[in-house]
Amino acid sequence: MEKIYYIAKNAYKKREPEYPMARVTLRKNTAAYQTRRTTADAPKTRTHTLTKRIITLPGRTLLPASFFQRAITLPGRKPQKRASDQSFSVLRANEKARLAAGPPKIDRRRMKKLALLLPGHNEELIIATTIRSAIAAGQSKRDIYVVDDCSSDQTRQEAIAILGKDHVLSVKRSGKALAVKKAIRKFDLDTEYQWLHIADADSVFGTDYFRIYKKKLDPKKYAVAVGFVQSLRGNWISTYRAASYTYSQHVNRRVQAKLGMISVFPGPITCFRTDLLSKLDFEANTLTEDFDITLQVHRHKMGKILFIPKAVNYTQDPQSFMDFCKQNLRWQRGFFQGVKKYKIGLRPHAIDVSIGWQVWQAVFYLLQMFVLLPYMIATTGNWGLLPFVLAADFVVTGVITLLSSVVIKRWNLIGALPYFYFLRWVEIGIFIMAFIEIYALRKFQAEIRGWGTEGRRYKLDAAALKDAAAA
Numbered sequence: 394m395e396k397i398y399y400i401a402k403n404a405y406k407k408r409e410p411e412y413p414m415a416r417v418t419l420r421k422n423t424a425a426y427q428t429r430r431t432t433a434d435a436p437k438t439r440t441h442t443l444t445k446r447i448i449t450l451p452g453r454t455l456l457p458a459s460f461f462q463r464a465i466t467l468p469g470r471k472p473q474k475r476a477s478d479q480s481f482s483v484l485r486a487n488e489k490a491r492l493a494a495g496p497p498k499i500d501r502r503r504m505k506k507l508a509l510l511l512p513g514h515n516e517e518l519i520i521a522t523t524i525r526s527a528i529a530a531g532q533s534k535r536d537i538y539v540v541d542d543c544s545s546d547q548t549r550q551e552a553i554a555i556l557g558k559d560h561v562l563s564v565k566r567s568g569k570a571l572a573v574k575k576a577i578r579k580f581d582l583d584t585e586y587q588w589l590h591i592a593d594a595d596s597v598f599g600t601d602y603f604r605i606y607k608k609k610l611d612p613k614k615y616a617v618a619v620g621f622v623q624s625l626r627g628n629w630i631s632t633y634r635a636a637s638y639t640y641s642q643h644v645n646r647r648v649q650a651k652l653g654m655i656s657v658f659p660g661p662i663t664c665f666r667t668d669l670l671s672k673l674d675f676e677a678n679t680l681t682e683d684f685d686i687t688l689q690v691h692r693h694k695m696g697k698i699l700f701i702p703k704a705v706n707y708t709q710d711p712q713s714f715m716d717f718c719k720q721n722l723r724w725q726r727g728f729f730q731g732v733k734k735y736k737i738g739l740r741p742h743a744i745d746v747s748i749g750w751q752v753w754q755a756v757f758y759l760l761q762m763f764v765l766l767p768y769m770i771a772t773t774g775n776w777g778l779l780p781f782v783l784a785a786d787f788v789v790t791g792v793i794t795l796l797s798s799v800v801i802k803r804w805n806l807i808g809a810l811p812y813f814y815f816l817r818w819v820e821i822g823i824f825i826m827a828f829i830e831i832y833a834l835r836k837f838q839a840e841i842r843g844w845g846t847e848g849r850r851y852k853l854d855a856a857a858l859k860d861a862a863a864a
Contacts, residue, residue: 506607507664508586509537512572513594517547518850519709520594522858524555527592529862531603535560536586539594540576542567548594569660570682574675583667587612592706595850596661597625597861599705606704612666616696619655620662620704623801625857630717631710632809633816639797642702650700654747658687658698661706669695679734680837681727688735691744707861712851721820725827726837733831755824790814 509532513520520539528534539552543566552561562579564572573591576582582589588610592598602620610618621642624634649655660683665673672695677685690698711717731737737748762782770778791810798806830836 504587504667505536505585507532507536507588507590507603507610508580508582509590509592509603510540510573510576510580510582511538511552511592511594511596512540512542512569512576513544513548514542514569515544515546515548516594516850517544517551518852520548521551521555522853523592523594523596523598524552526596526598526858526862527603529600530598531601531607532598538562538576538580538582540564540572540579542569542572568682570675570677570686577670583670586667588618588664589667589670590664591660592662593660593708595709597707597853597858599623599707599860600862602704602706602862606664606701609699609701609704610664611699614697615699616666616669617658617690618664618699618701619658620664620706621702622659622662623705623707623860624710625707625853625861626803626859627710627857628712629809629812630712630714630816632803632806633813634710635801635803636794636797636806636809636813639801640793643800646700647702649747650698652743652747653697654691654743655698655700656687656744656747656751657684658690659683661708662704666696677734679727679730680723681731684727684731685734688731688737688744691742692735705860709850709853717816718819718823721823722827725824726831729827729831730837755821759821759825787814790817 509527511520511523516523524537524539527537534556537556537560539549539556539561541549541552541561541563543564549561549563560580562576564575567575577589590603590606606618606620623638624631646655663683669690672693673686673689675682675686677689679685690696711720732748732752738745738752766778766782770776790813794806794810794813798804
């Protein structure tokens with residue numbers, strides 16, 4: 394027995410030199426340990442055969458001792474093949490066959506329909522409202538899970554009070570995407586459910602959100618589904634966002650959905666077929682993990698994407714101008730990180746056309762205002778072109794705002810038209826700044842793990858929840 398320990402220790406020492414000692418634990422079973430001594434006049438020989446062994450190191454996981462399977466013979470004798478060796482050969486052959494067959498197939502017809510996962514960091518002001526709105530919108534409480542990414546407030550306690558400890562996971566600071574990956578593994582969401590809906594913890598779901606969602610989901614047709622994101626009723630920034638979201642989704646996203654080129658899966662409204670989860674890289678080092686995962690799905694051609702405009706989710710917006718700028722800067726930096734990482738525009742894919750068109754719209758607007766218009770004024774000497782062009786642009790913006798107000802039934806959008814121009818030009822400036830940082834200055838190349846939500850959460854009142862499901 395001491396001989397086996399000595400051999401195992403030294404064999405393992407070659408693989409892990411920083412651990413000079415190893416402990417061999419023998420599991421007792423048929424022919425687990427055999428010792429044979431020869432007669433007194435022959436050289437002493439011991440043949441040891443271990444069919445089931447485990448090597449244990451301090452702080453390490455258990456390693457199968459098949460690595461140490463061997464016959465140990467002192468000089469003068471040849472080892473004899475015993476029944477236990479034959480048993481080991483059978484076990485090894487069976488193990489090879491199992492590995493060659495791959496993971497066991499899962500009968501997806503027996504899986505539950507849809508799970509909701511809410512990742513969050515310091516969300517105590519909103520997490521309870523989010524969970525209750527999900528339940529009111531048709532999601533069963535037993536199918537809701539929360540992953541708390543090292544919050545310093547009462548986020549975990551608020552979630553446990555509604556869902557219980559078994560549905561709440563706390564992890565060390567990981568960032569949203571990696572926290573989601575850890576929760577999927579912890580709760581077995583990829584084997585228990587057909588679909589996984591991932592929503593930001595500040596989401597407030599609209600009436601019948603999940604009832605609408607579940608009716609539309611078809612795993613045979615679609616790989617990903619996205620709903621409709623809208624701003625909660627609030628301040629002037631929320632009003633601007635409401636008009637912007639309404640136009641971009643009712644027009645742009647409907648066209649993208651028809652052509653199979655939805656350019657981003659927004660954090661609050663995205664649902665994945667669970668067999669795709671193992672193929673996605675949740676540890677991508679970008680500022681906008683939602684956009685990165687979107688590009689992964691398109692680049693690897695994982696399947697069709699469904700747009701469900703009637704499934705509306707309401708989200709919080711920044712409460713100050715500085716927070717508005719910070720959030721937009723993070724979005725635009727993440728956008729150009731993804732464009733650069735996946736070489737958007739260099740391949741004949743639908744997503745390249747979709748994103749290329751969005752970038753071209755911004756570039757063309759800038760060329761029109763800062764190149765074409767000054768050139769026409771300089772060549773014609775007609776300064777009247779300047780107010781004419783600005784007035785035409787204002788009219789177009791006004792028509793878009795009016796239509797958005799009618800669609801979402803928020804008439805205060807019309808009164809907010811004057812500062813729409815100001816915020817739009819701020820966004821254009823941030824767009825240019827992010828492009829220079831990523832492509833010219835080559836910033837933000839290192840690993841990034843963050844949320845960008847610090848200080849932006851606020852408790853909701855009845856007016857803000859007017860459009861949401863009764864919580």
